[in-house]
Amino acid sequence: MQKDKKIKPVPEPTIKRLPVYLHYLNKARLEGVINISAPTIAGELKLDPTQVVKDLSFTGIKGRTKIGYNIYELIHYLEEYLGFNKTNNAFLVGAGNLGSALMAYQAGQSLGLKILAAFDISADRIGEKTGQVNVLHMNNFGEMVKRLNVSIGILTTPEHVAQEMAEKMIACRIKAIWNLTPAYLKLPENIIVQNTSMYSNVAVLLKRLEESDVVI
Amino acid sequence: MQKDKKIKPVPEPTIKRLPVYLHYLNKARLEGVINISAPTIAGELKLDPTQVVKDLSFTGIKGRTKIGYNIYELIHYLEEYLGFNKTNNAFLVGAGNLGSALMAYQAGQSLGLKILAAFDISADRIGEKTGQVNVLHMNNFGEMVKRLNVSIGILTTPEHVAQEMAEKMIACRIKAIWNLTPAYLKLPENIIVQNTSMYSNVAVLLKRLEESDVVI
DNA sequence: AATATTTAAAGAAAATTTTCTTTATAAGAA
DNA sequence: TTCTTATAAAGAAAATTTTCTTTAAATATT
Ligand SMILES: NC(=O)c1ccc[n+]([C@@H]2O[C@H](COP(=O)([O-])OP(=O)(O)OC[C@H]3O[C@@H](n4cnc5c(N)ncnc54)[C@H](O)[C@@H]3O)[C@@H](O)[C@H]2O)c1
Ligand SMILES: NC(=O)c1ccc[n+]([C@@H]2O[C@H](COP(=O)([O-])OP(=O)(O)OC[C@H]3O[C@@H](n4cnc5c(N)ncnc54)[C@H](O)[C@@H]3O)[C@@H](O)[C@H]2O)c1
Structure with a gap:
């Protein structure tokens, strides 16, 4: 208020x-x-x-x-x-290298988000447990969103399926997507997307380094 | 020119x-x-x-x-x-979850950086190979920097050793550090530091989500 | 008790970044 | 050929963000 x-x-x-x-x-x-x-x-x-x-x-x-x-x-x-004191529940899609790192990470330190479950399509990943987060089959995504009333999705799939999976997420009533893939997602206006590009950070680093080299 | x-x-x-x-x-x-x-x-x-x-x-x-x-x-x-066409050689310090994800990542997609080797202190990690990147003992860091003439370091250690390891890196002639830990590094002016905070991205996402909830 | 000092807060100014406007130009259509 | 249109480019204006300035208050010091 x-x-x-x-x-x-x-x-x-x-x-x-x-x-x-x-x-x-x-x-x-x-x-x-x-x-x-x-x-x-x-x-x-x-x-x-x-x-x-x-x-x-x-x-x-x-x-x-x-x-x-x-x-x-x-x-x-x-x-x-x-909003870091509230439990902001999230689902992660794409439990690969980066996804698993995030799952392991939030176990220790609070990231403001609580990853309730991860979803994948690879048999190698499904059933695994990383940092208390279970990896489920993507088929269960919709049902789980409803069940646990989650509105935040973390996208860490390969780029070529990012758009498709983002669309699936919002079809299942996800409202906000933290996009860690380099894909630029085309989604409805009302969906909140936060892109996190590692490239951008590297670019700034390299530019600064170049500048400093020139000066010397 | x-x-x-x-x-x-x-x-x-x-x-x-x-x-x-x-x-x-x-x-x-x-x-x-x-x-x-x-x-x-x-x-x-x-x-x-x-x-x-x-x-x-x-x-x-x-x-x-x-x-x-x-x-x-x-x-x-x-x-x-x-500078993405040049090979910007880098060493990674802290071959844990996030570090390994980065090592695996750059193997496929070019990130602008080429991770030549990773360094750790854990026996579990040393000797491992992730995405063509070998994990060496931190003791070899100084020698390897000299040998391969590397000036960029990627910092993915636990936070509590981040400052110490950053100092070690610059003592070994590293000039630029991509800091993925949440630690705020205190280093000499001439050292280039690029901090990448996952928290900040989550914060923006949560704020936008909150705003949209209020409007509805 | 009186005074000096540190600080938050609010507002103004400056700097930066984005958006708008105008201009020149070259391509394609008539 | 001539006209229309889409675009890059350059500059102006607007918006945003940061830095500077002033004020007031409360603490600590003398
Ligand atoms: N690894 C990094 O350090 C890093 C850094 C920056 C960005 N990224 C981006 O993050 C994304 C993931 O990277 P990664 O290195 O973890 O890749 P990865 O291949 O290790 O992980 C991708 C995971 O997604 C799963 N997957 C594939 N298709 C799927 C689908 N349709 N539905 C659900 N899951 C699916 C795969 O089974 C796999 O487990 C990529 O887009 C990458 O560009 C990664
Ligand atoms: N995992 C993530 O998704 C994530 C996200 C954002 C930020 N971070 C930050 O990245 C850092 C690493 O996270 P993580 O999840 O990979 O942790 P981790 O524990 O998996 O990895 C840390 C690695 O550093 C090594 N290490 C410890 N002390 C060392 C030293 N003195 N010299 C060299 N190596 C040393 C450990 O052996 C381990 O392999 C942390 O600071 C974390 O806060 C991680």
Whole structure:
């Protein structure tokens, strides 16, 4: 129940920084930090202090002059704002190398998502269990979505079946797809797609490296 | 040998989009496309046509009125500009779940990087071979960097050793680190670090999903 | 108690990035 | 040939995002 006078949309760069703050704060909390100021966070993460203040203000938290933020409160506000405290159930499609890594990963660290089950078509994979996640046959996908009321799908199939599997997912009432394949998915407007391209990160790295080489 | 009158720095969003174009174009080429226009690319990738033109112009390519770009030429310019045609040799540190996925991945599809070897400290991993990449003991890292003259490191260790291993990497003359751990690395200014946070992508997905739920 | 200092918060300014507009041009149609 | 149309390219404008500036408040110090 938020009462915003003007609907200020959150900048996407802010959304992307918030989990970085959260991760850092969790680490600082374990080290016994109780109060933490924006300039301190900014110093650690090499960001502008006022940007940190602006970013954090979106969560609704109030800081205290000369003290900063209470770290527990701040973590709570961030988790609440990001939806990381809710259990965001997800199904994974394509339990291969990358898919299995994600399954193993979320077992230990919380990624904001909870992978309830994985789906594949390969007999080698079906029946396997990685990090407490069972791999089921893709045929059971629709039924399981209904049963567990899941609305998030993680797509880690080979690229050539990505479009087809994405369509199957939404036919089964999946509303949001985290697409880790390089395929550009063509889906209805109302479906939320988050593409994660490893290429893009490599490209930035190579460009920066090239720039630095030229300078020397 | 570039002769730029004014040094226009490439916008980072542009760098991130270029590999997406490249990937799409390679697919279109296989489907027999010879010439392709910016509006066509934009339509496929849901981008603004003029943005596509601007982005592509950074590679130095010249398009033709009413025709667009020659797809072979365009792919060549993009690969050249991104450095994807050179062999960018890299070493991977931490041959676990994610590391192995990356090793297996680059075997098939070119990621712009060539992982020459992986390094680990676990006896279980050392001696293994994933997608033509051998896993060696971390003790050999320094020697191998010298021998093969590698300047890019991929960091996929557990978070708690990430800082330490990053420092070891740069002590061995690694110049650029692709950091896939959630750790925020504190390294000298001259070292290039590209952080890839899965959290950030999940955060954007969850926010978009939340927004859409509210609207309904 | 008085003062100096650190900080969050809000707003302004600057920088960056995207979108819009205009222009030139070449291809295809009439 | 002439006209229409689609497009790249360049520049202007708009939107977004970051950085800077000011203010006010509360803490810690003297
Ligand atoms: N491995 C990486 O590091 C990496 C990095 C970036 C992107 N990707 C992308 O992630 C995707 C998966 O990569 P990967 O290395 O895990 O490949 P993979 O071949 O190891 O895994 C793909 C899995 O999908 C399954 N599958 C195939 N068709 C299916 C279908 N119709 N329905 C359900 N499951 C199906 C396969 O059986 C397999 O288990 C690819 O699109 C790849 O481009 C991978
Ligand atoms: N698995 C994923 O999907 C995923 C996603 C996002 C981020 N990450 C991050 O990637 C990193 C690796 O994740 P993972 O799931 O592959 O973990 P993992 O435990 O499977 O792999 C880590 C590997 O690093 C090795 N290692 C440990 N200490 C080392 C050292 N000092 N030097 C060299 N190697 C060492 C281990 O032996 C192991 O093989 C983690 O930081 C994780 O947070 C993983």
